[in-house]
Amino acid sequence: LVDSDDEVLQQLLEPETRANVFEDLDTSGDGIIDRQEWKEFLELLRDERAHYLKQHALLRSRPLAYWARGTGDVHSDVCGLVEKGTVPQGYFDDLSYYIHNHHPILSICYADEDHPLTPFSRIVLEIEVLLITLLGAGVAYAIIRGSGVSREDEEDAEPDALGAVYGFTLLFITIPSMTVATLLMYLQACPCLIYKRSSEKRDFLRSAALFVGKTISVTLLLLAAGAAAFGVILGLQNRGQDFLIWWVAGRAQAYLLWFGWLLFREFNLLFEVELLGIGRWLTERRKTLEGTGRIYDNVTVTAQEEAEFQGSLVLATRV
Secondary structure (H helix, E strand, O other): OOOOOOHHHHHOOOHHHHHHHHHHHOOOOOOOOOHHHHHHHHHHHHHHHHHHHHHHHHHOOOOOOOOOOOOOOOOOOOOOHHHHOOOOOOHHHHHHHHHHHHOOOHHHHHOOOOOOOOHHHHHHHHHHHHHHHHHHHHHHHHHHHHOOOOHHHHHOOOHHHHHHHHHHHHHHHHHHHHHHHHHHHHHHHOHHHOOOOOOOOOHHHHHHHHHHHHHHHHHHHHHHHHHHHHHHHHHHHOOOOOHHHHHHHHHHHHHHHHHHHHHHOOOOOOOOEHHHOEOHHHHHHHHHHHOOOOHHHOOOOOHHHHHHHHHHHHHHHHO
């Protein structure tokens, strides 16, 4: 216990705390903590540690890319690239896991159960993004029509007209929607205040921060609704309903560009630029294999931790 870094185990050194904890551990009420009861306690601590580290890894400024998934006998392979040695084993498994947890639409249904954001929170977040970008669609439509690009030019597939439409859609809808989505996610989840549930030191602080963040999020939802209404009015004043098509197309474009950005940045296998986060999967994989990564860079149970866990079970048996 003296050498342990776990706060809960450290607290067992205090007589009063130890008495209370042992009383809770003695589920049978016979006055003795048997092997099974101690094992369940250690497993609870281990699961809590994994939960804590996973939440940190999912919500930090640069979410963890390398999860060591698919490194065993069972792994994913696409077009035989892993078998041929073109792609490292586990790449597609980690890529799939990252997409399920971070894509604005897929994460609503497929995110990890330990992810701090609930499906409902993600739905609210996406509604806010859609409403805010509706304003961008109205502004882009007004600017394009005001600059002399007519609907007829678009229908005739004039290169200049199509280029202007695509550029303004990208500038006023697609890019803002991706940026706003990231900012709103941090407001709702408060990643800087993720804490171990076994410790109550930050309990009140995190609850207060989450309340403030969600209050801001609800306020933004109302403001976004007002902005969306203004965007609709702005678009309709220019005698056009097709700006709604631009709006849908702009956000759909963001969903698709998200994959391209992911493959270029986090899961780039061609080169690494650690400062910019390019090729982060390769960087994190290398650090994990070398044992040079921080604790937050590897949420898997290491061999040393497993040995300590088994040693604790042996100690419990002797006691």
